[in-house]
Structure formats: C-alpha cells, structure tokens
Amino acid sequence: MDEDRIEYIRKLMAESQLSDFPKYVPCLGLDIEVHKEVFWSDAARWVTEHLPPMIGKSVLEIGCGCGLIGLFLAKNGASHVLATDITTNAVENTLANARRNEIPNITCVKSDIFLAIDPDTKFDCIIWHMPSTYVPEDFEIASMIEHSSFDPGGSLLDRFLRESPHHLTPNGAIMLGYNVSRDKSIITDKLEQYSLSYRRIADKKFTPDSMINLHLYELKPIVVGP
Template identity: 30%
Template sequence: MDFIELRVTAPADLADILIAELGQLSFDTFEENEQGFCAYTTEDAFDKEATQAIIDKYQHWPEGMPTAESRVITRQNWNTEWEKNFEPLVIGEKVSVRAPFHEARPDLPYDIVIMPRMSFGTGHHNTTALMIENQLTVDHQGKRVLDMGCGTGILAIMAVHLGASHVLAVDVEPWTAENAADNAQENNVQDKVEARLGDITALEGEAPFDLILANINRNVLLDDMAAYYRYLQPGGPIIFSGFYEEDLHLIREAAEREGFRYQSHRVQNHWVSAIFTKPE
C-alpha cells in the first residue's frame, strides 16, 4: 500500500489548526517543520476534495494563506522520508526519544527507541509529548494498562518503563499494530506489550484496566467515552489527548457525564492532554 504526503506551508498558529482539522480526516501522522508541516495518510483513504476544502477555508488568514501539495510515497521509501527529518527528542527532561541510529542518552532515566512505519507518535507531535509528560505524573507500578490508538507504541513502551506489568496496545490500522509490536521488541518490552488490531470493540471480554491512555482525536474520544468508563477500574486514571484546546470543554462534559472526575490538563501549542479518574 502506498501513502500520500501532504506538504503544507502555513504560519505556525494556523498550522496547529490545520493539523487538528486534517486529523479529523484520514491523516494520522504529522511532522512539523519551519515552513509548516507534512501530513500522511494511505492513498486509498485520501480525500482530495475534503482536504482542499480545509486548506481553502483559511485562504484569508491574516498572517498568510496556506498552501498544500500532495505526492505519493511508496511504502518501501517511507524510512528514507522520516530519517531525513527525525531528530532525537527529550520530553519532560527525563525521556529520550530517538531512532536506532541516534546515540543513547545515558544521562536521562528513560530511553525510547522508535521506528515509525507510517504510524502516528514519534514524540515530536505535541499530543504525544503531552501524554508522556502526564504519564510521568501517574503511578504505573504493577498496573495493567490500555493504550488506545497506540500508533508507534511509544506510550505503551513508556508505560512499561514506568513499571506497568502489562500493556494492551490497540490501533485500527494494520501497519500501526505491526509497528507497535516491532517497537516493543526494539525496546525489549515485547513480553509486556500486546499489540492488537481493532477499535474499541477489540476490547470485548477484557477485564477493566488500571490505567487507560487514549491519544486519538476528539470525535473518537467522544464516541467511545462510555466504553472507556466501563473498561477502567474504579479509582483508575485515564489520560486523554488528540484534541485542540478549544475542545477541552467538550471532552470534559462528556467525561463527567459518564462519571469521570477531572484532575488536570496540560497545553502545548493549543493541544491538550487531560487526566481524569473514575471514582472508587
């Protein structure tokens, strides 16, 4: 299967908005750069008209109008594409996120090696970094964890580094589930991370989890909120991300309607990660 790269040029504040809107389509991988960003989706899922409609909507943006060009990238050339742009990253002054060809950071307590295979979540996007920062504040020791919308598996790997006993990592895209499994093995946590293909229905028959990580998008979070409540142990935390700051009130209203209690949230470039808990 081949992929579409959408190369967008836009002012920084508009780029964040465009990423949020394109994330509501089929785009699930984003790499930001000085000119704007690149967004990726599969060729069969690419809706050219809907994508152009989003770009056209902001043609009168005060700081400058956006432009977008698309091209096809064959699957075998994907590694070449991200290797050109993937720089090592430090999150929360504690977590090193790098590719196998980068040097390790022994001065940091946590080291995560990621090989993205057209999967969202290298840590460079604000939502992934925010999720990890929130993970650092939550007790994972001996916990059974669910990672919904796992992407590269970076959050599942982080969970094991923080002491989780088992992580179920779920994603709707076949290559993403494969990538999460590969990255778990790359980080020597394959015995504690199970990668599974599917959506929320893939959890049928599962016992409630001690902790849930859900970095997806606003619409999926809203649609699956009741299921998250059902699959979380009383007293357990759930960490959300994948939505824009202006949508926090929608997530909070839906979560509290199910019974979750709001705890805190972080913001980075208008993106949000929020922590809620299920009452005892």
C-alpha cells in the first residue's frame, strides 16, 4: 500500500471540502454547481475535453459526480445519456445540474457500477473516469467523497473491465480515464487480461512528480474469429 499516495489523495479531497457549498463553476458552456461530498477537479474537465464526439450515440457514464461529462455529451449531440453514481449526493448533484442547464436527454440513477443497469440495454459508449488509487480490500472508506478516488482491492477496475463489454452495442466502445501514476503497466496489463484492445487518446501529468498522471483510453473487446 502506497501510504504517501493515500495521504496525498486524502489531503486533496479534504481541501476540496473547505469552501462553502454549493460551489458554482462555469465549465465548457455549462453552469455547474458542485455539492458537498462531491469531488470536483480539473481532471474531469480534461477528460471531457478529450472525448470524441458522441453525436447520435447512446451513452452510459459510470461515476458521474456532479455530472459534467454526461451533461456535456447530452448537450452536444448524444441521443441520450444514462449517468450513474454509487453515492446519492452525486446523483442529486447531477440531476440538479441537468435542471440548471435545461438538458432533458440525461437520466441519472444510483448504481454500484452496473448493478442497477438493465442487462438488456446496450450503449454505444460507456465512460468512466474511475477511482485509480489502489488500496487493500479491507480499506475503510472514511467518507462518501472517498468513493471518487479509492479502489479497494482493485475490485472496481476488475468489475468494470469484465462487465462493460456485455453492455455495449456491437460497434460500441469504452472510454476509460485512469490515473496511472508512475506505472502505466498497472492498467495495460489489466486490459490485456480482459481481452480489450486499447488506444491511448490523450495523457497529461497534472503534478510534476507524476502522482496524478492521467491517461484516457478507448477500449474495444477483441473479437476472436470462428
């Protein structure tokens, strides 16, 4: 367990909660409000800016937070966005921002990854800017906001990569934002394990020490011929 990294992330999240709430952030043509216990960072904006166009596509966003990614896509051509999050605060925050920006083609529900998603519903694109700090399986999540950053036992990454292909249309794609920190093999080894082809669309070091080194991948299931 990387104690320095955990301490760094917890300090970052704690500092994000020191201001008054809701906070108001104009971003990418949207008027965003951020509620308490919902994490906001420039990384979400960066991911949104680097996603390919979703015109006419059905989109599922996992871990929507305040809703920036899903709302931007819904406003800019997606046919419909289903946004989900494991915390009630985030769901309520996304719905508030949908009303605030008068965006009708987005739905938001509480879900632990795919648990509340109809297994018969398929999406053209599934997106997750996911928690990327590995912690032991018995790690205690101290507050709701910590769901945005910690992955106990790596189970979130495994579940997402294993289950995502079952929710895609035949030509669908997965967009994964992942903080590789100093070792990109952490994610690329997993992608190979789950038979997913990958293309790195963009990357950015948000901190000089690479503590936050975000990669954005496009993933597709590898189809094995008969």
